[in-house]
Amino acid sequence: MDNLFLQLSESRNDRDYLQVLLILLKILVICRNHENQTEGEKVPSIVEQTINYLQENMDKHLTIGEISNSLHISSSSLCHIIKAQTQMSVMNFVLVNKITYSARLLRTTNMSAEDISQICGFNSQSNFCVNFKKQMGVSPIEYRNKCKRDTMPVRGYRLGTKAWMRY
Numbered sequence: 001m002d003n004l005f006l007q008l009s010e011s012r013n014d015r016d017y018l019q020v021l022l023i024l025l026k027i028l029v030i031c032r033n034h035e036n037q038t039e040g041e042k043v044p045s046i047v048e049q050t051i052n053y054l055q056e057n058m059d060k061h062l063t064i065g066e067i068s069n070s071l072h073i074s075s076s077s078l079c080h081i082i083k084a085q086t087q088m089s090v091m092n093f094v095l096v097n098k099i100t101y102s103a104r105l106l107r108t109t110n111m112s113a114e115d116i117s118q119i120c121g122f123n124s125q126s127n128f129c130v131n132f133k134k135q136m137g138v139s140p141i142e143y144r145n146k147c148k149r150d151t152m153p154v155r156g157y158r159l160g161t162k163a164w165m166r167y
Contacts, residue, residue, distance in 0.1 A: 045085070046071060046073065046078065046081045046082070046085075047081070047082065047085050047086065049071050050067060050071065050078070050082065050090075050093070051097065053067060053070050053071065054067075054094060054097045054098075055097075055101075057121075058097075058098065058101060058119065058120055058121055059118065059119055059120070059121045060121050061121050061123065062094060062121070064078060064079065064090050064091065067090065067094075078090060095131060095135070096135065098120045098121060098122070098131075099120075099131060099132055099135045099136065101120055102116050102117070102119075102120045102128070102132060102140070103132075103136060103143060105119065105120075106140055106143055106144045106147065107144070107147045113125055113128065113129065113140045113141060116128070116140070117129075128140070
């Protein structure tokens with residue numbers, strides 16, 4: 001920083017002066033943004049950004065590379081962050097989000113399991129049904145029927161303070 005101020009004071013022409021001034025302005029903006037974050041202006045966490053990306057691309061079959069590229073971080077960083085904050089792998093996190101969304105669709109719409117599987121980006125209806133039953137304990141149709149009868153508590157995932165927890 002001292003070196004920048006020295007360059008600024010020693011600039012011989014307007015172009016050098018403006019370049020150094022621009023660098024200092026960028027540093028000031030970065031510092032101001034950091035200051036705002038610490039004062040309570042919340043910048044979405046990687047987990048929240050991942051959830052947003054998944055919601056926007058629910059119908060796609062996503063890879064770790066596509067998700068990490070959209071967040072401008074490396075694949076390994078994404079894996080470490082998601083694992084540390086959710087105790088899940090990235091792909092399991094993606095699956096849980098898709099199943100949770102599909103469960104909401106089953107409870108709130110009359111859409112077919114096939115339509116829901118397409119909306120949620122599963123390769124096939126059978127793949128959707130297998131994964132749904134693995135996560136929820138019942139098939140999608142059984143889940144819908146039990147929800148209609150109100151005999152089954154809603155089971156899914158929500159973001160807790162430090163980890164994903166079932167509800």
